[in-house]
Amino acid sequence: MEASRTQGKRWVVSSIDETLDATVQMVRKANRRIAIFSPDLEPDVYNNERFLEAVKHLTLGKPFARIRVLIANPAHVVRNGNPFVQLARRLSACIEFRNADEEYRDHREAFLIADETALIYRVDASIWEGIADTNEPAVAHRYLGMFDEIWNASRVEAEVRELRV
Numbered sequence: 001m002e003a004s005r006t007q008g009k010r011w012v013v014s015s016i017d018e019t020l021d022a023t024v025q026m027v028r029k030a031n032r033r034i035a036i037f038s039p040d041l042e043p044d045v046y047n048n049e050r051f052l053e054a055v056k057h058l059t060l061g062k063p064f065a066r067i068r069v070l071i072a073n074p075a076h077v078v079r080n081g082n083p084f085v086q087l088a089r090r091l092s093a094c095i096e097f098r099n100a101d102e103e104y105r106d107h108r109e110a111f112l113i114a115d116e117t118a119l120i121y122r123v124d125a126s127i128w129e130g131i132a133d134t135n136e137p138a139v140a141h142r143y144l145g146m147f148d149e150i151w152n153a154s155r156v157e158a159e160v161r162e163l164r165v
Contacts, residue, residue: 008135013120015128016044020051022120022132023112027054029134030114034058034067035147037100038110039125041069041077046084055087059094067095070150072105098154113140113147 013019023045027034034055038046045051059065069088071077074097077085088095100107110125117137122130133139 008118008133010131010133010136013122013128013130013132019120019122019128019130020045020048024048024050024054026112026114026118026120026132026134027051027058029118030058030065031062032065033113033115035113035144035151036067036069036111037107037147037150038069039072039108041071041082041084042110042125043082047082052083052087055084055095056091059091065094068147068151069095069097070100070147070154071097072100072107074099098151098156100150101153101155103153104150107150111143111147113144116140116144119143 011022013022019042036046041047055067059067067088069084085097088097108124108126109122110130111119111121113119117140118134119136119140120130120132121139121143122128
């Protein structure tokens with residue numbers, strides 16, 4: 001007999017608004033850690049005031065909160081400006097950005113992992129269709145492992161350093 005899911009919620013996201021709602025929900029429920037992999041910090045999500053407020057609440061309200069962000073195209077983010085990057089400049093003890101190493105820049109997916117249990121995953125960052133799940137530690141752990149591998153191979157690039165992030 002299959003064990004029933006007594007905790008958590010899984011749903012499909014298929015639009016900008018649904019992705020934003022899921023992202024804000026995950027950040028609001030997080031207690032310590034957020035890991036974000038994004039090609040260019042999708043402005044419709046990461047520039048949104050609701051997301052930024054959730055990040056402020058997490059980083060200012062929870063001791064030891066940490067947000068790590070990997071981006072594949074930091075020049076695009078810097079060129080276009082980004083309120084999340086500006087917020088990170090003020091909260092640099094809690095939020096860290098890295099430019100994905102050349103070897104990993106062709107990854108097409110985008111994902112957010114919260115507290116090693118919750119995640120939002122889109123197989124192709126250029127479309128908004130994906131899965132959100134508030135309690136899927138095995139899957140979250142798998143993608144966090146990939147994130148950590150890329151993180152450890154990556155460094156802060158000049159574009160990001162200029163912003164003191």
